Amino acid sequence: MSPTHTEVTVAPADLDPCGHEDHPDCGIRDVLDRIGDKWSVLVIVELASEPRRFRELQRAIDGISQRMLTLTVRRLERDGLVLRTVYPTVPPKVDYRLTATGASLTHLVKTLADWSVTHRPVIAEARHQYDQAHPDLDIRSA
Amino acid sequence: MSPTHTEVTVAPADLDPCGHEDHPDCGIRDVLDRIGDKWSVLVIVELASEPRRFRELQRAIDGISQRMLTLTVRRLERDGLVLRTVYPTVPPKVDYRLTATGASLTHLVKTLADWSVTHRPVIAEARHQYDQAHPDLDIRSA
DNA sequence: CAGTATCCATGCCGATACTG
DNA sequence: CAGTATCGGCATGGATACTG
Numbered sequence: 001m002s003p004t005h006t007e008v009t010v011a012p013a014d015l016d017p018c019g020h021e022d023h024p025d026c027g028i029r030d031v032l033d034r035i036g037d038k039w040s041v042l043v044i045v046e047l048a049s050e051p052r053r054f055r056e057l058q059r060a061i062d063g064i065s066q067r068m069l070t071l072t073v074r075r076l077e078r079d080g081l082v083l084r085t086v087y088p089t090v091p092p093k094v095d096y097r098l099t100a101t102g103a104s105l106t107h108l109v110k111t112l113a114d115w116s117v118t119h120r121p122v123i124a125e126a127r128h129q130y131d132q133a134h135p136d137l138d139i140r141s142a
Numbered sequence: 143m144s145p146t147h148t149e150v151t152v153a154p155a156d157l158d159p160c161g162h163e164d165h166p167d168c169g170i171r172d173v174l175d176r177i178g179d180k181w182s183v184l185v186i187v188e189l190a191s192e193p194r195r196f197r198e199l200q201r202a203i204d205g206i207s208q209r210m211l212t213l214t215v216r217r218l219e220r221d222g223l224v225l226r227t228v229y230p231t232v233p234p235k236v237d238y239r240l241t242a243t244g245a246s247l248t249h250l251v252k253t254l255a256d257w258s259v260t261h262r263p264v265i266a267e268a269r270h271q272y273d274q275a276h277p278d279l280d281i282r283s284a
Numbered sequence: 285c286a287g288t289a290t291c292c293a294t295g296c297c298g299a300t301a302c303t304g
Numbered sequence: 305c306a307g308t309a310t311c312g313g314c315a316t317g318g319a320t321a322c323t324g
């Protein structure tokens with residue numbers, strides 16, 4: 001880590017992984033880079049109803065490690081989607097809640113979930129068909 | 143969608159990475175596992191307007207490798223989001239188009255893009271603030 | 285043109301151990 | 305409780321070469 005460097009991080013082109021703005025693509029990748037990872041949405045969903053403490057989140061989100069929860073909430077905090085509040089008590093208490101921006105994401109997430117529920121059977125069937133038709137081919141491990 | 147199959151496909155735990163259905167989480171992770179990767183949405187966006195051939199896709203999607211385009215369209219095909227058509231000509235011609243299910247995703251993608259465009263400035267600012275306040279901390283490389 | 289096949293780098297993520 | 309630090313596996317994805 002060696003935190004002793006005064007150099008100002010310029011952070012150029014931080015939000016623009018792809019080169020051209022005229023394409024409608026870029027915005028999408030941007031959101032997905034934010035919530036497309038393994039845990040972010042689950043944290044957001046969990047915080048949608050009410051603020052949660054660190055351990056509460058960890059217990060609520062099945063399978064997440066301490067490390068990943070920390071990383072996930074830190075990133076969400078950095079992006080201004082989650083507000084982190086530290087109460088200087090002993091033992092320490094920290095809670096997390098959605099900011100206004102973060103809360104606006106819950107609608108989006110709901111839309112995603114709805115789509116999934118609606119189309120899940122069709123997709124499952126499509127997969128089944130495909131795997132029947134291509135028994136030798138294995139996409140998953142390719 | 144022509145539900146002409148009597149056999150109830152059990153689909154053994156293929157679509158259910160997390161263990162419990164009562165949580166609202168699972169559906170979301172499901173979509174994200176499908177479109178959350180690096181290229182899928184870009185392919186979908188590109189196919190939204192009209193069918194495309196393989197090379198057309200590759201040229202349209204800046205930076206995608208041959209390998210990744212193949213993998214991406216294959217997965218989308220397997221999930222029944224994209225239809226692949228081979229014309230037995232020489233040289234070979236293959237085109238890809240969205241299925242009805244795939245097309246239904248474009249609305250979703252549009253929603254994502256809109257959210258991104260709307261909130262991008264706020265998020266950029268939040269990041270900036272955060273990085274100012276925590277100059278030593280580096281989340282990106284953690 | 286439309287792919288396969290192979291090799292390899294990165295980095296996401298999990299497991300574990302330790303701290304204020 | 306709420307983290308940090310370290311190590312290591314494994315999947316994702318890029319580069320390159322080859323094929324029908």
